Amino acid sequence: MLNLGSILHSKGFSITIAHTQFNSPKPSDNPDFVFLPISDGLSYSDLSSKGIVDFISCLNINCKEPLLESLTPMIDEKQQLKELPCIIYDEYMYFAEQVAHLLKLPSVILSTGSAANLLTYYAFPRLQKDGFIPFQDDMALDMVPELHPFRFKDLPFRFKDLPGASSENLDALSKLIASARDTRSSSAMILNSMEFLEQSSLIQLKQQCRIPLFSIGPMHKIASASSSSLLEEDSSCISWLNKQGHNSVIYVSFGSIASVDAKELTEMAWGIANSKQPFLWVIRPDPDNGAEPTDWLPDEFKVTLGERGYIVKWAPQQEVLAHTAVGGFWSHCGWNSTIESISEGVPMICRPCFGDQKVNTRYISHVWRNGFELENDLERGKIERAIKRLMVEKEGEEMRQKAVELKEKTEVSIKKGGSSYNSLNELVELITSV
Structure with missing residues (x-):
């Protein structure tokens, strides 16, 4: 809005x-x-x-x-x-x-x-x-x-x-x-x-x-640069991303509502660590009691983290997805996250939780084919394989190419004469007339 x-x-x-x-x-x-x-x-x-x-x-x-x-x-x-x-x-x-x-x-x-x-x-x-x-x-x-x-x-x-x-x-x-x-x-x-x-x-x-x-999408690409986030963004992760290789980082964020429990968080931590990929991970504080979910992470994981990973409470997601170091997005697939990922040509691992996230996941995996769904229980071995599938294997490269094609079409749509550009002008005419 x-x-x-x-x-x-x-x-x-x-x-x-x-x-x-x-x-x-x-x-x-x-x-x-x-x-x-x-x-x-x-x-x-x-x-x-x-x-x-x-x-x-x-x-x-x-x-x-x-x-x-x-x-x-x-x-x-x-x-x-x-x-x-x-x-x-x-x-x-x-x-x-x-x-x-x-x-x-x-x-x-x-x-x-x-x-x-x-x-x-x-x-x-x-x-x-x-x-x-x-x-x-x-x-x-x-x-x-x-x-x-x-x-x-x-x-x-x-x-x-x-x-x-x-x-x-x-x-x-x-x-x-x-x-x-x-x-x-x-x-x-x-x-x-x-x-x-x-x-x-x-x-x-x-x-x-x-x-x-x-x-008239993607609206965040047409709007001015002022922030529309309702949560405080930690931009320190951008400096860390600047040190990483092209398309090497897996970005992990489940949005502002979806959450995981302590057991799932532990499995995610080891799955991400065992994949050997650099990662940027958004872990929000518990809104009910203010507890830090990072306290649930295994001590051994924190020790092995080193410079290979970066954890924040909330990231400037649009800037993160536009960064050349980010090569994949593990997401809950809310529509904002989906459209932002498409706009920047970033392929996705989908882990929908509820509502329209499941609809978006089905389109990502079976219509646009710029990602795939991580189904059933979160288990470290399955998570490791999913990240490698997206980030280093041939199938992931094919998804990345699909994602790049979607990005190019998105850029055409918001330029003069594009469908979103024209639709916005028609909207302005309608509002003025009514």
């Missing part, structure tokens, strides 16, 4: 960011924006106890009135200037669309995932009606009818994969998915994707949602 604000600001729009108290951005990082904090009544412990589905539902209930109260005086002021705003909202924050409707303002959806992921949402009612949802474990590897190339295990709404989710909240999940795919009151939808990357999915999605779609 911050990247999109930066892009639209460069096109002459004034930008106000309405945000919750939870995970709030730093206004100092984006001095050109007006920031509008709204009360949400939630904490990180609520996320742990409620789970993602209930947490998002609570956000939508709690934030509707505060946003309405905050926007009403702004609308009165803008009416006098004849500059009524357009509300752009995250697909899961559907309370913003309800507020836009009450205030008689145009609204535009920002879908922060892939087009392919959205298509699974449109398939949800059919799969539920046909008795496929919730599906049983013995169906995991079966292909989903009319939803190529997905198996049931690749769908983003498998209950046991969602933190805090259970079969009891099927109704809550159904409502959330229904709200995320409801486009009836919106003027358009923005996607952080590219036409060449998801052409087939975008065509199908347009038929489903029946509003204009604007694929």
Whole structure:
């Protein structure tokens, strides 16, 4: 959302960011924006106890009135200037669309995932009606009818994969998915994707949602250089990367939400060490108690680490992936990480945890073929083999070549005359007209 604000600001729009108290951005990082904090009544412990589905539902209930109260005086002021705003909202924050409707303002959806992921949402009612949802474990590897190339295990709404989710909240999940795919009151939808990357999915999605779609990705490459990270970045790793060989480093990061336990962390440590590859590893502190996960690492591992590895709490990922020393990315495959890796031509080892990460992994491994999935339990021997497969073997070199081709196509799409370039100009025209 911050990247999109930066892009639209460069096109002459004034930008106000309405945000919750939870995970709030730093206004100092984006001095050109007006920031509008709204009360949400939630904490990180609520996320742990409620789970993602209930947490998002609570956000939508709690934030509707505060946003309405905050926007009403702004609308009165803008009416006098004849500059009524357009509300752009995250697909899961559907309370913003309800507020836009009450205030008689145009609204535009920002879908922060892939087009392919959205298509699974449109398939949800059919799969539920046909008795496929919730599906049983013995169906995991079966292909989903009319939803190529997905198996049931690749769908983003498998209950046991969602933190805090259970079969009891099927109704809550159904409502959330229904709200995320409801486009009836919106003027358009923005996607952080590219036409060449998801052409087939975008065509199908347009038929489903029946509003204009604007694929203007990768947005982080179009936006200004100001940071959009909500976590403090440790840039000391760049100096370490400067000392490493070309394409020699495996970068390991599972994003800002996904986590591993102490046993998995130990297996990862020895698998990475035994691969003999230089590595940059992001290990976040435990958000519940502030404990350092590095304390769980074996002492012998720390001794053998030497200069061959570097560990940080959070990395400037876009800068890391663009560095010539980075030759592979072991990722949870959230959409931001996926699109950032594609933009820099870095092949991937995929370890999805939940939600759209599984959808993205399926495309990486079976459609774009710029990476492969590390399946089942994390075990040091399997991890070692996976890293060597990507970093030093012929198959990894073929994936790297695929990744480079995707990078080149990405660069074409954002240049003048490219699909994302043209789509952005069309978006600006639409917002101005509504």
